[in-house]
Structures are given as structure tokens and as C-alpha cells.
Amino acid sequence: MAEDKREPDWYLALMAPNTRGPEFCWLDPTAMYRHAEAFHQCIADMTKDFNPDEIDLVAGIDAAGYVLGAAIAFHLKKGFLAIRKYGHLPSEVDDVSFKDYSKREKRMEIRKNAFRPGTRVLIVDQWIETGGSMTAAVELVERQQGIVAGISCVCIEEQERAKKLMEKYKCVSCVRSKELQAQVNAHDLESFKTYKPL
Numbered sequence: 001m002a003e004d005k006r007e008p009d010w011y012l013a014l015m016a017p018n019t020r021g022p023e024f025c026w027l028d029p030t031a032m033y034r035h036a037e038a039f040h041q042c043i044a045d046m047t048k049d050f051n052p053d054e055i056d057l058v059a060g061i062d063a064a065g066y067v068l069g070a071a072i073a074f075h076l077k078k079g080f081l082a083i084r085k086y087g088h089l090p091s092e093v094d095d096v097s098f099k100d101y102s103k104r105e106k107r108m109e110i111r112k113n114a115f116r117p118g119t120r121v122l123i124v125d126q127w128i129e130t131g132g133s134m135t136a137a138v139e140l141v142e143r144q145q146g147i148v149a150g151i152s153c154v155c156i157e158e159q160e161r162a163k164k165l166m167e168k169y170k171c172v173s174c175v176r177s178k179e180l181q182a183q184v185n186a187h188d189l190e191s192f193k194t195y196k197p198l
């Protein structure tokens with residue numbers, strides 16, 4: 001078999017740059033999900049540092065976290081918990097208010113009795129920018145006496161609240177090198193210079 005000469009996080013170069021101007025700071029990992037090998041490698045990398053025997057349930061954050069969370073739940077043979085934007089679940093809920101990168105007040109919710117106390121939950125999202133969404137998700141899980149078994153995202157920016165999460169929980173991202181991490185923090189990847197839509 002031919003030796004794989006690619007960098008371990010080669011597939012992150014398939015993320016599309018933001019072309020909607022400075023008000024919209026998103027990079028677009030969904031561009032990468034279209035590539036079968038890239039998406040599968042991404043899911044493998046988001047899970048490889050976790051022992052499946054130490055996870056009972058995978059939770060994904062509405063909306064981009066659903067794509068990855070559901071794939072990871074399937075990969076690890078676990079169930080999936082939807083952490084929803086507020087006002088969508090047709091059941092009794094626990095909810096929490098928070099601010100994210102948009103600086104707007106937001107709310108998210110999970111159903112009451114979402115799992116038994118002591119359940120070990122892996123929380124999955126596409127991205128941590130300010131850490132507002134992930135911190136809120138952790139609060140919802142812990143309020144129902146869940147144990148946060150870990151946090152897994154494609155990219156985690158090194159901002160204040162994200163650093164606090166990293167101190168307290170096992171956090172995994174697909175970014176392997178310091179160079180790429182710095183580019184992620186700056187929302188500007190070297191690969192954007194040569195990025196070509198499929």
C-alpha cells in the first residue's frame with residue numbers, strides 16, 4: 001500500500017473561506033464534509049482519543065453539531081442527544097441563556113430527564129469560537145447530573161472561555177499543528193490562498 005504522505009490534518013484544507021465579508025467570521029467546514037475520505041477521517045480523528053467504554057451518550061449542538069454528533073454516535077455505537085436551539089422541543093425542557101460570537105443573547109434547551117444521572121456524555125460541535133455555546137451545553141448536561149466525558153470539535157479557537165473548558169474537560173479537535181491552530185485563531189488559513197471549490 002502506498003505510504004500516506006499527507007499531513008495528519010490534511011483535510012482541514014478543504015474548509016472553504018468566508019466570502020461574505022468581515023461581519024461574517026465563519027470558515028466553512030461543511031465544504032470539507034462533502035469529501036468522503038476527508039469526512040470519515042475527520043470523524044475518526046474527533047473520536048480516536050476517547051475510549052468508547054467511557055462514553056454512554058453523544059450529544060450534538062444545534063445545528064452544525066448534529067452532522068458530526070450523529071456520525072460520531074453511529075461510529076461509537078452510542079445514542080444521540082440533540083441539544084436544541086430554544087423553543088423547538090415539544091416537551092418539558094431545561095434551558096440556558098448564553099452569548100456566542102455574535103454577542104447576541106441566545107438560548108438552548110434539552111428535554112427534561114434527557115438521560116439518567118451519572119450518564120457520561122461526549123459533547124460534539126463543529127466549532128468553538130468564544131466557547132459560549134459549548135459552555136451552555138456543558139451547563140445543561142451537568143444540570144441533569146450528567147458527567148461530561150469530553151468535548152470534540154473540528155476546531156477549537158484559543159479564546160478565554162475555550163481555554164477554561166480545556167482546563168476542566170478533555171477537549172479534542174482535528175487541528176494537529178501549532179501553525180494551523182494559529183491560523184484557525186486568526187480565521188485565516190494558508191490553504192485559502194489555493195482553495196478551489198470541488
Ligand SMILES: O=P(O)(O)OC[C@H]1O[C@H](OP(=O)(O)OP(=O)(O)O)[C@H](O)[C@@H]1O
Pocket residue numbers: 061062063064065099100101102125126127128129130131132133134
Ligand atoms: O463558541 P461560540 O462563539 O459559541 O460559537 C460556536 C457556535 O457557533 C456555531 O453555531 P451557530 O448557532 O452560529 O450556527 P449553526 O446553527 O449553523 O450551528 C457553531 O456551530 C457553534 O455551535
Ligand SMILES: Nc1ncnc2[nH]cnc12
Pocket residue numbers: 025026027028029101126127128129187
Ligand atoms: N469562525 C467560525 N468558523 C466556523 N464555524 C464557526 N462557528 C462559530 N464561529 C465559527
